[in-house]
Structure formats: C-alpha cells, structure tokens
Amino acid sequence: MTSSAAEFSPNNLDALWMPFTANRQFKSNPRMLVGAKGMYYTSHDGRQILDGSAGLWCVNAGHCNDHIVAAVQAQVARLDYSTAFQIGHPAEFELAARLVATTPGDLDHVFFGNSGSEAVDTALKMAIAYQRLKGEGSRVRLIGREKGYHGVGFGGISVGGMVNNRKFFGPLLAGVDHLPSTYSHEHQAFTRGEPTWGLHLADELERIVALHDASTIAAVIVEPVSGSAGVLVPPKGYLKRLREICDKHGILLIFDEVITGFGRLGAAFGADYFDVLPDIMTTAKGLTNGTVPMSAVFARKHVYETFMDGAAEGAIELFHGYTYSGHPLACAAGLATMDVYKEEGLFERAASLAPYWEDAAHSLKGAPHVIDIRNIGLVAGIELEPRPGAPGARGYEMFTKCYEAGLLVRVTGDIVAASPPLIIEKREIDQLFETLGRILREVD
Numbered sequence: 538m539t540s541s542a543a544e545f546s547p548n549n550l551d552a553l554w555m556p557f558t559a560n561r562q563f564k565s566n567p568r569m570l571v572g573a574k575g576m577y578y579t580s581h582d583g584r585q586i587l588d589g590s591a592g593l594w595c596v597n598a599g600h601c602n603d604h605i606v607a608a609v610q611a612q613v614a615r616l617d618y619s620t621a622f623q624i625g626h627p628a629e630f631e632l633a634a635r636l637v638a639t640t641p642g643d644l645d646h647v648f649f650g651n652s653g654s655e656a657v658d659t660a661l662k663m664a665i666a667y668q669r670l671k672g673e674g675s676r677v678r679l680i681g682r683e684k685g686y687h688g689v690g691f692g693g694i695s696v697g698g699m700v701n702n703r704k705f706f707g708p709l710l711a712g713v714d715h716l717p718s719t720y721s722h723e724h725q726a727f728t729r730g731e732p733t734w735g736l737h738l739a740d741e742l743e744r745i746v747a748l749h750d751a752s753t754i755a756a757v758i759v760e761p762v763s764g765s766a767g768v769l770v771p772p773k774g775y776l777k778r779l780r781e782i783c784d785k786h787g788i789l790l791i792f793d794e795v796i797t798g799f800g801r802l803g804a805a806f807g808a809d810y811f812d813v814l815p816d817i818m819t820t821a822k823g824l825t826n827g828t829v830p831m832s833a834v835f836a837r838k839h840v841y842e843t844f845m846d847g848a849a850e851g852a853i854e855l856f857h858g859y860t861y862s863g864h865p866l867a868c869a870a871g872l873a874t875m876d877v878y879k880e881e882g883l884f885e886r887a888a889s890l891a892p893y894w895e896d897a898a899h900s901l902k903g904a905p906h907v908i909d910i911r912n913i914g915l916v917a918g919i920e921l922e923p924r925p926g927a928p929g930a931r932g933y934e935m936f937t938k939c940y941e942a943g944l945l946v947r948v949t950g951d952i953v954a955a956s957p958p959l960i961i962e963k964r965e966i967d968q969l970f971e972t973l974g975r976i977l978r979e980v981d
C-alpha cells in the first residue's frame with residue numbers, strides 16, 4: 538500500500554486541481570454548494586444563495602427542475618450508454634429533430650459534443666474541411682476577435698482573444714487573425730442595449746481580407762454578445778455587416794452561441810435576436826440546462842450537403858466525433874429541457890422581463906466604483922474601476938462579499954456579470970441589484 542492511500546481523508550481538499558480558480562486561495566477559505574432548487578443554491582453552511590449567474594450561464598430553467606430530473610433518472614435506468622459511432626439510439630435523433638425545429642433558417646443539421654470548447658473545435662474543423670470539399674483548399678485561415686471567448690481547446694484559444702487564456706500556451710494555431718473588439722468605454726459607457734457607436738469596426742474584416750486575400754480565409758467566428766469578456770453587446774448593425782462581408786468573399790460565418798443560445802437574450806438564439814443567419818452555430822450550456830454536459834453544433838443545409846456530396850458512397854463524411862457524442866443522459870436532459878422552455882414560455886418570459894431587468898441594472902449608475910453598465914436580454918455587465926496597481930482585486934472582493942451576502946454572480950477581472958435563470962421573478966431581480974448596490978458601498 539502506498540503511503541498516500543493510507544493517508545486518504547475524505548475532507549482533504551488538496552488532491553483536486555480546480556479549473557479557472559486560485560487554488561491556494563480557495564483552499565484556505567473554501568466555498569461549497571451542496572444543493573439547489575429553482576433560483577437558489579444551498580451552501581455547505583446551510584444558507585440560501587440567489588443564483589445570479591444561472592450556474593455558469595447554463596441553468597436557464599432553474600435548478601433541479603422536476604421534469605428534467607425525472608427524465609435523466611429514467612434514461613440512466615433504461616439505456617446508460619450507447620456507442621456513438623455507426624450505431625444510434627432513439628433519443629439522439631429525437632433531440633436533433635426537436636432542436637432543428639427551433640433553430641432559425643436552414644440550420645437544419647446538428648452534431649453533438651460535450652462542451653462548448655468541443656463545439657468550437659468541431660465548428661472550426663467543419664469550416665476548414667468544408668472549404669476543402671468545395672475545391673477551396675487554400676482557405677485555411679480563421680478569423681476571431683479580440684476579447685472573444687471560445688473555450689479552452691487549442692482552436693478556441695487561438696481564435697479567442699483573452700490574453701491570459703493564450704499567453705501560457707505557445708504559438709497556438711497558425712494562420713489566425715483577429716477583428717478588433719467592439720467595445721469602447723469612451724463611446725459606449727452606460728448604453729442600454731445595443732450601442733449606436735462602433736458599426737465601422739465590422740469593416741475591419743475588409744482590411745483583414747485585403748491583407749491575407751479572401752482565398753486564404755475559411756471562416757470568421759464571433760460571439761453575438763461576448764459573455765466572458767464582460768458582457769460586450771455588439772454595435773447596432775455590426776453582425777449584419779459581418780454577414781455581408783463574409784458573403785461577398787465566400788467566408789463562412791460562425792456564431793458561438795454557447796451563452797446566447799436558448800433564451801438568454803429573450804429569443805431562442807442570438808441569430809434570431811439580431812436577425813442574422815450564420816453558416817454554423819455552436820451551442821452548449823442551456824441546451825441541457827447544465828444538468829448533463831452536452832454541446833450542439835448546427836450547420837446550414839449547404840454545409841451539411843457539401844459533406845454528404847463530397848464523400849463516396851459508404852465513406853465517412855466527417856472524420857470527427859467523441860465517445861460521448863449524443864450521450865443518452867444528455868439527450869434525455871436536452872429533450873426535457875426543451876419541454877420546459879416551451880411549456881413555461883421561458884424565452885418569451887426573458888423578453889418580457891428584459892426592460893425591468895435593464896432598469897434595475899442601470900439603477901446602479903452612480904454607485905461607488907461603477908464606471909459602466911451594459912445589458913441585453915437577461916444579462917448585465919457592471920464594470921468597476923480597478924484599484925490602482927491591483928486589477929481584479931475589487932472584482933474578487935465583490936464576488937466573495939456577494940456570496941457571503943447570499944448572492945452568486947460571476948466576476949471577470951473587475952466586471953460583475955449577472956445572468957440569472959430565466960425563471961427569475963421581479964422581486965428576485967430587485968434582491969439581486971439591491972444586494973449588488975449594498976456590497977458596492979461596502980467594498981473599498
């Protein structure tokens with residue numbers, strides 16, 4: 538027996554290497570969630586914590602929804618796992634058909650993975666392979682955007698634009714370029730909804746095309762609204778302009794809707810909200826209400842058919858997939874989640890609450906430290922002035938103090954992001970922003 542086995546202790550926090558977490562800091566003062574229902578988490582010390590971040594932007598229908606729980610329980614007892622390749626199971630076809638009935642335009646085909654990062658990798662690979670099958674094998678470049686977040690795979694961090702997620706990991710994918718971020722504090726601070734300044738930043742794509750030549754570019758990928766970077770809402774007309782430029786040059790447009798998908802903006806997808814149809818759309822998170830990991834990449838008819846027509850009879854059309862693509866538990870969770878979204882009218886609910894949410898968020902204008910407030914749908918970003926020489930410190934203190942006060946929000950740097958489950962009530966919206974206001978006055 539090794540000494541470490543002999544020393545096993547269930548309360549030892551040391552073994553787990555936590556993701557995107559200051560491990561040593563956390564372990565010196567841990568926070569644990571032990572239960573959840575509806576809008577609230579229960580903490581290890583028995584407190585009710587209002588979920589102001591829908592878990593991590595994913596629990597759109599609220600926690601431990603009875604219908605979703607029952608569906609997953611029934612599925613695990615019926616068919617726990619089915620091999621993903623060359624054999625199917627009914628729930629994955631049912632979920633696929635159900636999903637493409639909700640997607641806009643002819644985004645009629647769906648490929649399953651397990652995380653947003655995998656969805657992004659899948660979409661980027663699809664785009665490059667598509668161009669090759671079209672006889673455009675020189676189109677291999679990918680264009681992302683500064684401050685973009687597309688998960689943590691090498692593809693996603695290459696097209697992404699968050700420096701800490703990139704700088705430790707070497708040269709990344711070759712042949713990637715970036716659009717400028719659409720955010721300008723000077724021109725956009727305290728805008729409600731879509732900023733009117735910044736449409737011209739879409740034209741930077743023309744500059745990138747002129748630099749590299751269209752014949753080298755496979756695809757452009759953007760989040761319709763940047764989430765992780767701190768809720769950056771696109772300027773009016775920006776996404777439409779990107780679509781036009783992509784069309785003009787034969788470039789595929791990919792929307793990463795891992796956050797904006799499934800009702801967050803008060804429409805099914807960002808593509809609906811902004812009325813712009815991408816060629817490929819990545820989703821995850823709200824797809825299963827966060828219950829079981831799953832992601833879905835939607836492809837338009839012309840993309841799917843290019844693959845089907847491009848391979849010989851009997852040949853595999855796309856050499857890509859995951860052991861857990863279309864996992865039965867995830868499909869059961871996805872189907873039940875779609876039931877709940879529809880029966881409870883949650884996307885419409887988000888749309889009807891959005892004006893109230895906007896007013897509540899902007900009521901924090903003038904509170905200490907607040908230098909910008911941004912919002913769209915049921916998302917708000919509240920940007921704080923960083924402490925001199927200590928960027929992120931004030932944001933982190935906000936996060937921990939809010940948690941102690943019974944509110945979970947997400948903080949990136951000095952930006953507080955709120956994105957609650959879509960079942961939130963007006964009094965809980967009040968509670969959320971009143972707590973933020975109170976803690977803002979407490980924080981140095």
Ligand code: PXG
Pocket residue numbers: 593594651652653654655657686687688689760764765793794795796821822947948949
């Ligand atoms: N694309 C987008 C747009 C995302 O927001 C991913 C891809 C990756 O998904 P996975 O499932 O691989 O994590 C995301 C994930 C934050 C935060 O700070 C946001 C995400 C993940 C972790 C933290 O807001 N979004």
